[in-house]
Amino acid sequence: MDKHERLGNALRGLPVDRPPVWFMRQAGRYMSEYRELRSKVSFLDLCHNPELACQVTLQPIERFEPDAAIVFSDILPVLSAIGRDFTMEKGVGPRVPEPVRTEADVRSLVRPDVSDALPWVPETLRLFRAARPDTPILGFAGAPWTLFCYLVEGQGSKNWLEPKRMLMNAPHLAEHVLGLLADVVGDYLQSQIDAGAAGVQMFDTWAGALSREDYERFALPAAIRAFERVSGAPRIFYSKDLSSILPIAKQTGADVMGIDWRTDMAEARALLGDMPVQGNLDPVALYGPPADIQAKVRRIIRAAGPTGHVFNLGHGVLPTTPVEGVDAMMEAVKSWSWSEPPAS
Numbered sequence: 001m002d003k004h005e006r007l008g009n010a011l012r013g014l015p016v017d018r019p020p021v022w023f024m025r026q027a028g029r030y031m032s033e034y035r036e037l038r039s040k041v042s043f044l045d046l047c048h049n050p051e052l053a054c055q056v057t058l059q060p061i062e063r064f065e066p067d068a069a070i071v072f073s074d075i076l077p078v079l080s081a082i083g084r085d086f087t088m089e090k091g092v093g094p095r096v097p098e099p100v101r102t103e104a105d106v107r108s109l110v111r112p113d114v115s116d117a118l119p120w121v122p123e124t125l126r127l128f129r130a131a132r133p134d135t136p137i138l139g140f141a142g143a144p145w146t147l148f149c150y151l152v153e154g155q156g157s158k159n160w161l162e163p164k165r166m167l168m169n170a171p172h173l174a175e176h177v178l179g180l181l182a183d184v185v186g187d188y189l190q191s192q193i194d195a196g197a198a199g200v201q202m203f204d205t206w207a208g209a210l211s212r213e214d215y216e217r218f219a220l221p222a223a224i225r226a227f228e229r230v231s232g233a234p235r236i237f238y239s240k241d242l243s244s245i246l247p248i249a250k251q252t253g254a255d256v257m258g259i260d261w262r263t264d265m266a267e268a269r270a271l272l273g274d275m276p277v278q279g280n281l282d283p284v285a286l287y288g289p290p291a292d293i294q295a296k297v298r299r300i301i302r303a304a305g306p307t308g309h310v311f312n313l314g315h316g317v318l319p320t321t322p323v324e325g326v327d328a329m330m331e332a333v334k335s336w337s338w339s340e341p342p343a344s
Contacts, residue, residue, distance in 0.1 A: 003067045004198070007136050011199055011234040011256055013276045013308035019301055020067035021333040022138070023326075024238075025316030026060045027072045030323065033059045043088050047073050050123040057128050061135055063323075064330050068136045068198065069128060073121050075142030075203060078184055079151055081117035083110045092155065099154035101162060106173050109180060114187045121188075122195035129196045136199075138236075139192030143204035144181035144226055145219035151177070160209045167218055178222040186229025193233045201236040201258065202226065208241020215245050220252065227253040236278060240315055246271060261314025265303040276308035283313045286325030293325055294332035298342060306338045 001009075007020040028034055034056060038046065046052050056072040076086050076094055086096045100106060112118075121139065128137050150156075152163040166174045189200040204223060207215060227235050237249060238258030246268065249257060259268045259279035268277060285296050301311065311333045317326070336342070 003134060004136050007068050007198060007310065010308060010310045011236075011276055013274060015307055016338070018336040018338060019304070019309045019311040019333060021311040021330065022066040022068040022070060023313045023317055023329075024070070026066065026070055027056045028317060029319035030317055030321040030326070031059055031063065033063070043074075047077065048120050050120050050127055053120065053124040054127040054131065057124065057137070058131060061132060064326060066330065068138055069132070070138045070140060070201070071121055071124050071128070071192070071197070073124070073140070075140070075147065075205075076150060077118055077121075078142065078147055078181065078188060081112040081114065081188075082180060082184060083108060084151060086150070094150055094155065096150060096154045099162065100151050100177065101166065103170075103173060106177055109177065111180060112184065114184060114191050118188055118191070122191050125192060125195040125197055137197060138199050138201060139189060139195075139197035140201040140203060141185045141188050141192075141226075143202045143207075143219070143237075144178045144185055144222035145210070145215075146204050146206045147181050147185070148174070148178055148222075149206045149209065151181075160206060164209070164214075167214060171218075174218060175221075178218060179225065182222040182225035183229065186226040189226070189230045189235075190232075193230065197233060199234040199236060199256070200230065201238055202252075202254075204237065204239045207239040208244045212245055212248065216248055220245075220248060223252040234276075238278070242268075250275060256308075256310070258312070259314065263314075265300050269304060274308065276310070277304060278310040278312045280312065280314040281329065283315050283318050283321070286313075286317065286321050286329060288325070290324065290328035293328040297329055297332035298336070301333070301336055302341070 001017045006016050009016045010020050053072045057069050061069050079086050084096050086094050089095055149160050149163045234255040236256040236258055237252045237254035240260050242260045243263045256276040259277050261280050261282035265280055
């Protein structure tokens, strides 16, 4: 079974010889090849240069040969597309110098044509497919609520006070902005499928910041609206705090549910039924002894079952992750066979 068939079958709930494997933040600082390139180019310049972004996307493929690539980019360029530039500050992370908090701020936002405003990721996808036609590549975007958090707060936060304050005090403004983000995210994901992505993932990283009631009122309709604009390839939904919204997450319209490491795989399977899943090894597990890593991998594969499972981490690989830990994880997944599963 080649990579395309294995990934395609798993994403659609069809039989596979073993679960396909890729992992979030697959290209990044844990790799010396990335650090060398990054020392010469800023993060945003790297994202906006399709040739360099393709080079970075290829690095983990050449090193580990996972079953899929994920395009190298970031979730925040959508904010620039609607009229709010952002920066990446060392030790701080993303900052939006002009956050959106008033009605005048909301009126200043624009509805872009994503083909003009966000052209580099589709081009990176095309370059990768030409370089590695044997390996499927996934696209991605941030979910409307998670993008809304950065847009309104202006930077990362532990409690996301400003976005939640807008939900409480100006819900009409919040719903307008979330709707705008949903349309742009949906079109952006579709542009990636049109460029050859084998699937797309929507990251609602900060879903857990909301109560289930508020998520259902504000964030869920925006996620549904975004996915309604996407067709032609499987749609994956991921939240870092999935357990808080798992009972309603299927309503997003996703075809595949990304399971974070805090959520028990067997319990998620029981709740989601036949819906394909992805995940969910704790990224910190990769710091452990190889035998322990591989035992954890096998337990997850058993819990997920023989159909509809893409093996992944439960969140992104951490910057200081030892490459040996990734090697151990990859070996455990690739050596699995559903025709002759290991005894333990």
